[in-house]
Amino acid sequence: MSRRISDSTVRRLSHYLRALEELEGRHATTVSSDQLAARGGTTAAQVRKDLSHFGSFGKRGLGYSVAELAGRLRRILGVDRHWKVALVGAGRIGSALFEYPDFAARGFRLVAVLDRDPAKVGRVWGPVTISDISELERVVGERDIDLMILAVPGDAAQAIAERAVAAGARGLLNFAPTQLRVADDVPVTNVNLVMEMEALSFALTKDQTAS
Amino acid sequence: MSRRISDSTVRRLSHYLRALEELEGRHATTVSSDQLAARGGTTAAQVRKDLSHFGSFGKRGLGYSVAELAGRLRRILGVDRHWKVALVGAGRIGSALFEYPDFAARGFRLVAVLDRDPAKVGRVWGPVTISDISELERVVGERDIDLMILAVPGDAAQAIAERAVAAGARGLLNFAPTQLRVADDVPVTNVNLVMEMEALSFALTKDQTAS
DNA sequence: TCCTGTGAAACGGTTCACAGCC
DNA sequence: GGCTGTGAACCGTTTCACAGGA
Numbered sequence: 001m002s003r004r005i006s007d008s009t010v011r012r013l014s015h016y017l018r019a020l021e022e023l024e025g026r027h028a029t030t031v032s033s034d035q036l037a038a039r040g041g042t043t044a045a046q047v048r049k050d051l052s053h054f055g056s057f058g059k060r061g062l063g064y065s066v067a068e069l070a071g072r073l074r075r076i077l078g079v080d081r082h083w084k085v086a087l088v089g090a091g092r093i094g095s096a097l098f099e100y101p102d103f104a105a106r107g108f109r110l111v112a113v114l115d116r117d118p119a120k121v122g123r124v125w126g127p128v129t130i131s132d133i134s135e136l137e138r139v140v141g142e143r144d145i146d147l148m149i150l151a152v153p154g155d156a157a158q159a160i161a162e163r164a165v166a167a168g169a170r171g172l173l174n175f176a177p178t179q180l181r182v183a184d185d186v187p188v189t190n191v192n193l194v195m196e197m198e199a200l201s202f203a204l205t206k207d208q209t210a211s
Numbered sequence: 212m213s214r215r216i217s218d219s220t221v222r223r224l225s226h227y228l229r230a231l232e233e234l235e236g237r238h239a240t241t242v243s244s245d246q247l248a249a250r251g252g253t254t255a256a257q258v259r260k261d262l263s264h265f266g267s268f269g270k271r272g273l274g275y276s277v278a279e280l281a282g283r284l285r286r287i288l289g290v291d292r293h294w295k296v297a298l299v300g301a302g303r304i305g306s307a308l309f310e311y312p313d314f315a316a317r318g319f320r321l322v323a324v325l326d327r328d329p330a331k332v333g334r335v336w337g338p339v340t341i342s343d344i345s346e347l348e349r350v351v352g353e354r355d356i357d358l359m360i361l362a363v364p365g366d367a368a369q370a371i372a373e374r375a376v377a378a379g380a381r382g383l384l385n386f387a388p389t390q391l392r393v394a395d396d397v398p399v400t401n402v403n404l405v406m407e408m409e410a411l412s413f414a415l416t417k418d419q420t421a422s
Numbered sequence: 423t424c425c426t427g428t429g430a431a432a433c434g435g436t437t438c439a440c441a442g443c444c
Numbered sequence: 445g446g447c448t449g450t451g452a453a454c455c456g457t458t459t460c461a462c463a464g465g466a
Contacts, residue, residue: 004434005413005417006434006435007410009435010409010410010413011406011410014403014405014406014409014410015390018243018388031445032447032448033447033448034447039390040390041390042436043437044447044448045263045434045436045437045438045439046435046436046437047450048447048448048450049435049436049450051448051449052449052450053449055450056448057448058447058448058449059444059447059448060441060442060443060446060447060448060449061441061442061443061444061445061446061447061448062354062444062446062447062448063446063447063448063450064425070388076413076416077409077412077413077416078409078412078413078415078416079412083408083412085408091307091310091311092306092307092309093307093310095303095307096304096307096404097307097404098303099302099303099304099362100404101386102405103404103405103408106405106408106409107412108405110407112255122225132412138424140455146415147411147412147418151310157316158235162342166230170415171391171411171412171414172409172411172414173404173407173411177225177229177313177373179250179252179307184322187410187411187414187415189407189408189410189411191402191404192225193307193311193314193384193402194225194311194313194314195222195225195226195307196320196378196384196400196402197294197296197314197319197358197384197400198221198288198289198290198317199218199221199222199398199400200358200383200384200398200400201224201288201289201290201317201358201382202216202221202224202287202288202289202293203382203398204289204381205287205288205289206216211415215456217456220457223455224460242426242444243424243425243426244425245425253458254458254459255425255426256458256459256460256461257436257457257458259425259426259427259428260427260428260457260459262426263426263428267426267427268426269425269426269427270425270426270466271424271425271426271427271464271465271466272423272424272425272426272465272466273425273426273466274424274425275426275453331425339465349423391460
């Protein structure tokens with residue numbers, strides 16, 4: 001039952017869930033792998049393979065129940081619960097999270113914000129008050145933080161990651177252009193805008209050479 | 212010479228370049244694939260394979276010249292030039308770009324910002340003045356935009372993408388949780404914070420089932 | 423000796439094709 | 445007939461292992 005699930009599979013599951021929620025909004029009751037594939041930018045076979053890792057949710061000749069599959073995916077992805085999230089770095093990157101309406105809708109609750117700038121500490125920021133970075137251990141412990149978002153400069157990221165994990169954080173979302181070294185059982189995902197831009201730059205540069 | 216280069220390879224090249232630039236700062240002159248691998252979180256063989264797609268830049272028994280390899284990678288990635296970038300959506304996500312110092316350092320020049328909110332239009336925002344979204348075609352044409360960053364709501368993204376491409380944008384960075392449909396020769400990279408959080412959520416949920 | 427460059431093997435993910443059930 | 449679930453074939457990527465040059 002515990003097959004290793006690839007990263008790309010998880011991404012696609014997210015897509016499927018989003019598509020299903022849209023279908024729920026339109027009161028659709030069933031959906032075929034073909035329809036789901038069209039939205040996720042993949043193939044029907046891929047959809048079925050992805051889902052097959054977790055069980056058999058569909059009915060042959062009929063498709064999948066929208067409501068049931070959405071529920072299953074929420075449970076599989078772990079978004080059928082609330083996650084307590086702390087943000088380190090009360091800057092623009094961090095505040096961008098507020099613009100993602102799905103962020104809260106998917107159960108990610110921002111319950112702490114930390115910053116090292118004394119001018120920011122104590123200010124009310126979104127749903128919470130900014131704490132000093134020296135309070136990290138206490139905040140993570142007392143508020144029972146699950147996930148930590150690191151929106152700090154690259155040279156500070158590793159140290160903060162270590163402190164966060166030691167204090168009890170179970171997963172990290174890292175915006176710094178740094179390869180974090182943490183224990184193997186602590187999942188880390190990296191978001192790096194410059195790297196994404198470079199991917200575009202590369203694609204366009206390659207094209208030139210090809211033509 | 213024009214082998215198809217995978218996405219993950221390009222990401223690693225970005226890592227290598229970053230590592231090399233740090234080494235340049237320390238006045239290191241040579242580096243081995245082993246050392247580069249350690250920083251990029253990969254293996255020495257992988258580094259050599261990645262580089263071998265583009266030529267033979269190293270010296271056997273010695274390693275790679277830091278300065279030369281950095282130059283080669285900049286050329287390969289296309290960051291040895293300037294790219295003209297436009298941002299649609301003058302919100303928090305867009306402004307987060309200013310916090311990435313590498314953004315400008317890698318040649319990505321923000322030369323236009325567009326928004327549909329009349330209250331924002333005309334305001335000076337970072338290095339430029341905000342234009343109305345209706346000006347998109349004119350702005351893209353006149354300022355010769357290469358890359359377009361879409362920081363707009365999901366339901367607006369597809370239409371804006373189409374307009375941008377028609378007006379001459381050559382690549383898109385999309386923050387909306389939407390699978391954009393554009394011509395095959397227009398590279399698109401997607402950044403979706405909620406999806407990254409869901410990947411963490413999934414990893415932690417899986418762990419529970421395993422234990 | 424040291425470290426690169428690279429075929430070959432191993433691995434993992436995607437696609438195919440079809441049996442099986444509605 | 446329609447659509448799922450899944451073994452098997454396929455294909456791209458990573459790892460291995462070693463020949464060859466500094």
